[in-house]
Amino acid sequence: MDMRLGNGYDVHAFTGGDHVWLCGVKVPHDKALLGHSDADVGMHALTDAIYGALAEGDIGRHFPPSDPQWKGADSRIFLAHAVELAAARGYRLANCDVTLVCERPKVGPHAEAMRAALATIMGVEVHRVSVKATTSERLGFTGREEGIAAQATALLVPA
Numbered sequence: 001m002d003m004r005l006g007n008g009y010d011v012h013a014f015t016g017g018d019h020v021w022l023c024g025v026k027v028p029h030d031k032a033l034l035g036h037s038d039a040d041v042g043m044h045a046l047t048d049a050i051y052g053a054l055a056e057g058d059i060g061r062h063f064p065p066s067d068p069q070w071k072g073a074d075s076r077i078f079l080a081h082a083v084e085l086a087a088a089r090g091y092r093l094a095n096c097d098v099t100l101v102c103e104r105p106k107v108g109p110h111a112e113a114m115r116a117a118l119a120t121i122m123g124v125e126v127h128r129v130s131v132k133a134t135t136s137e138r139l140g141f142t143g144r145e146e147g148i149a150a151q152a153t154a155l156l157v158p159a
């Protein structure tokens with residue numbers, strides 16, 4: 001079997017609130033992210049990267065936003081499903097890399113907790129998981145702090 005590479009991208013808009021969920025970590029903030037689920041934009045991008053590597057569509061195909069079952073859902077369900085699907089196809093995660101794009105909140109102080117949370121959900125060692133962040137130099141919707149974007153890459157190898 002070949003190794004398989006996937007990428008994922010997601011955006012969620014800010015709304016009123018006092019925390020955001022990012023890569024499985026509850027980060028205090030002066031806004032929240034809007035979504036059908038808990039709006040964990042980083043976890044959604046990573047989930048899509050794994051589905052992409054498997055050519056298994058995207059998160060909305062497996063967990064339709066029209067389905068009330070997923071209202072307010074914990075995004076760990078989605079990531080765990082993608083990893084289970086990979087295992088069922090005979091693959092395991094070699095490594096993954098997530099980039100969060102936002103001016104605020106600052107991700108650096110939470111990055112190690114995020115790596116640990118994602119590794120636990122996926123059942124892999126922490127060294128296989130990277131989480132990093134960039135601002136967009138105050139440009140565009142992320143620069144205006146209207147929302148957060150996330151991009152992820154995942155490499156699957158035969159189990």
Ligand SMILES: Nc1ccn([C@@H]2O[C@H](COP(=O)(O)O)[C@@H](O)[C@H]2O)c(=O)n1
Pocket residue numbers: 101102103104105106107108109133134135136137
């Ligand atoms: N939300 C963010 C954004 C950035 N960082 C850290 O700051 C560094 C500099 O950001 P630039 O956009 O100016 O390149 C970046 O490399 C991250 O280490 C962050 O922690 N949280």
Ligand SMILES: C[C@@]1(CO)OP(=O)(O)OP(=O)(O)OC[C@H]1O
Pocket residue numbers: 010011034035036037038039040044059060061063064065066070071
């Ligand atoms: C995750 C799902 C679940 O219903 O809803 P949202 O939280 O809106 O997130 P999105 O990234 O738009 O992906 C679509 C859905 O699958």
